[in-house]
Amino acid sequence: MAKHSGAKDWIVRAAQPTKTERIEAYFAGHGYTPHRHDTYAIGRTLAGVQSFNYRNGRCHSLPGATLVLHPDELHDGEAGTEAGFHYRMIYVEPALIQQVLGGKALPFIKGGISADPRLFAASESLLQGMDNALDPLQEDDAIFDLAHALDAAAGNRRGRRAFDFQAAERARAFIHATLCTTITLDDLSKACGRDRWSLSRDFRALYGTSPYRYITQRRLDRVRHLMLAGHTITDAALATGFFDQSHMTRQYTQTYGVAPARWLKMLGPR
Structure with a gap:
């Protein structure tokens, strides 16, 4: 890991509530311990080298590319040089992508870093500075473009949908309605009308993580x-x-x- 430059680490969150979470941050050395979350993490390194371990490989993000970390994949983050790294990131729930793709398996970008110009362009409006407010319709359009750009960059082909998207959506709605109670896989199965193991498989494929997580x-x-x-x-x-x-x-x-x-x-x- 690069030595700490002495600069202070900071994170700024976009104050405006939107469908996506937006942050901008700087880390002089160590940033994050290994962790995983159930959203896409899509970002842009603005300065420095952003280094991280991802899917048994060591990755280095430089300005000009697009970071795409898949939901529920373990990763960390630190500066690759003594200069530290400055970046912006958006966190996008897979459910938003599914509202556009309508039941296809989530797009997966190999290696966590993409040079695809379609993906760069589609993520640009969502990766504006934290002071730039997003109009709700602008955000919806950007999410639509981002979903299709992810699908194209992942090389997904059109084919028969093998998942019960509507049942998975009913299970997800049940989770949100009963979040403060104890929820079992049997509860979800009854709520959506699908057997528990098929639901568990579909949920992971459609939303990128298990019902429990x-x-x-x-x-x-x-x-x-x-x-x-x-x-x-x-x-x-x-x-x-x-x-x-x-x-x-x-x-x-x-x-x-x-x-x-x-x-x-x-x-x-x-």
């Missing part, structure tokens, strides 16, 4: 909203169904690569 990460989403609203880490953990603060912290770090206390400390203006 999807539930966990929706609860972590609520934790982040509560912390940003001023709740303590302990209160946020207990309010979202975790056993205690340490249980939530372990799950949070495994998902986002930083502990919640460190994340809160780094947030804010440069």
Whole structure:
């Protein structure tokens, strides 16, 4: 890993609530421990070298390419040189991609870095600076373009859909409606009318993660909203169904690569 340059690490989140989460950040050295999340992470290195381990390989992102990390794939992040790295990233729920593709398997970009110009162009409007507000219709158009660009860059071909998209959508809706309760795979099976193992297979293919991890990460989403609203880490953990603060912290770090206390400390203006 590159030596720390002495500069302060920072993260800025787009203040405007949208369908995608947008961040801009700088890390002088170590950025994230190995973690995984159930969204696409699509970004652009603006300066420096952004190095990370991904699918048993070592990757180095330079300005000009597009980062595309697939949902639920383990990865980390650090500076590849002493200059640190500056980047922007959007996090896109697979459900948004499925609303466009309508039941195809999620596009997978080999290697986590793409030089495809269609993907670069389609992600450009979503990777604007954090001060640039996105019009809702502009964001919808960009998501539509991004879904098709991902599909094209992945080399997917048209074919018969082998998944029950509607059943998986019913299961996903049930999760959101009952998130504060204990949810079992049998509950999801009954709610969507599909046998539990076919549902589990379809859910992974369509949304990029298992039903269990999807539930966990929706609860972590609520934790982040509560912390940003001023709740303590302990209160946020207990309010979202975790056993205690340490249980939530372990799950949070495994998902986002930083502990919640460190994340809160780094947030804010440069």
